[in-house]
Amino acid sequence: MSSFAPPSPTAETPVDGRHHVESMLMRESLLDKRVMSATETPVVPMLPFCRVLKVGGRSIVDRGKSATYPLVDAIVAALANFKLVIATGGGIRSRHVTSIGMDLGLPTGVLAQLRIIDALGNAHLPGTLLAQHGVVAIPPEILGHMLPFFIKAAPAVICNGDPPFSIWEHPPRVGRIPPHRTDAGSFLLAECYGCANHTLIKDVDGLYEADPKTDPKAAFIKDITVTELKARKLPTLPFDRVLADLLACARQVKQFQIINGLKPHLLVPALRGEHVGTIVRKDAAD
């Protein structure tokens, strides 16, 4: 390591007035594409035995007992064999606070901050129902690096699905709704931790060519790659649109599955990796 004194002028270390610490990336611009290619190295999976579930807010929790209890029963049955990270969506209240916020002229980042609170509220609902199994909602500010500790202590943990982007959320291409919502946040968590799989639990069987709730004749899509998904330009998706971009850059979790949470018997097969809904895949490497 160099001292705080300016480096001596040798061929390797020209004086540029900056006090560098010697490293592979020393003096390199992290904005240089050639330098970036050199940083593509294998990743260590932190929690390869964990599975991440995202439980829909509007699609499951907001339906109340009729949808939530059977799904919670299925989760309880799965706890014996699987370590689960259960992320929740904000549902109807997120949409309400978004509409009030948009009317008041609040920017995307503020809407993202407000929406996190609804998803966190929803995390406490399954948290209460699963309490007797030692499964609780973890506050987001300690979830990140503490997750391996919690998951060793309990069969599952619950968190809000939103990423902690808050006021740092990206403005979307169109409109003002935060693009990284709970599907995206739970996927990012699964990817960083190198979890075994990522399942989105919704109230439809998976992806359709159109919203099956408004178009009963819409054709079901059982399997699709990111490139095919983007090419089809579907008007609505049963997951956050940004998820396709995140999956395209995935290094560890190279697919996710959408399953129907109103058919809770599908949960365990999905956790095992069986194809029981729609699987969206990262394109095969060239």
Added chain:
Amino acid sequence: MDNEALNRMTMALMGASPTDEAQMGLLDTQPVIQILPDANVIKIGGQSFIDRGRAAVFPLIEEIVENLPRHKMIIGTGAGTRARHAYSVGLDLGMPTGVLSVLGFFVSIQNAKIIHYLLAKHGIPSVEPAQFAQLPLYLAERQAVVSVGMPPYAYWQPNPEIGRIPPHRTDAGCYLISEVLGTRSMIYVKDEEGLYTADPKKDRNAKFIPKITVDELERLDLADVVLEHTVFQLMRNAKNRRSIQVINGLKRGNLTRALDGEHVGTIITA
């Protein structure tokens, strides 16, 4: 908006899929407010500025203090050479992008603390993300506040397309603060005049670009650019902040002129 219209919008949001971009665009009828329209966001480079030590930092601190009576400033900090070291070790150990993001955040926090202590006698506080609710008070009372530049994405940092370095670092973090708060300017303080066709430290033939649009920049497809690529992507979708300026903070007076709205470096617009 009257109650009925608001109810209609809520119902539309409840019924509609937020993945339906066209519909979400139609619902977005009100202009975005500017939360802190009088504030300026200044990002002090890590490698390009703070790592130069006293010779570069002290004159800039003096210039910031001189501007306190006239300008409100949110001062974000870059990470610099220690982040490069942490990223290098982390890459070698197989750390994912999210963990590298945490490491970069820590170095940016160190630099924020350094700048904070140099400004402390002027009553300038420093905030971490959890304290952002206090930021308007600090600005109203003391005219400036120091903030960590890195966005707090931590383990949720999206992967880059190429390699493993977090794509949203301190340039993007400071940019997003200026965008969400609707500030009057976003100024990047670096050790070069602004944007060049190549890294002027490595290529003597690099040409200076005083003004450019994000589209033009994309077409040039430069191997190395002065700011994180993600900033340009974000600018395209921005509601408030469609222009930024990169200035050479080693030249005394440049910051003051940039705060006064003058063109002293490279202005990039979307």
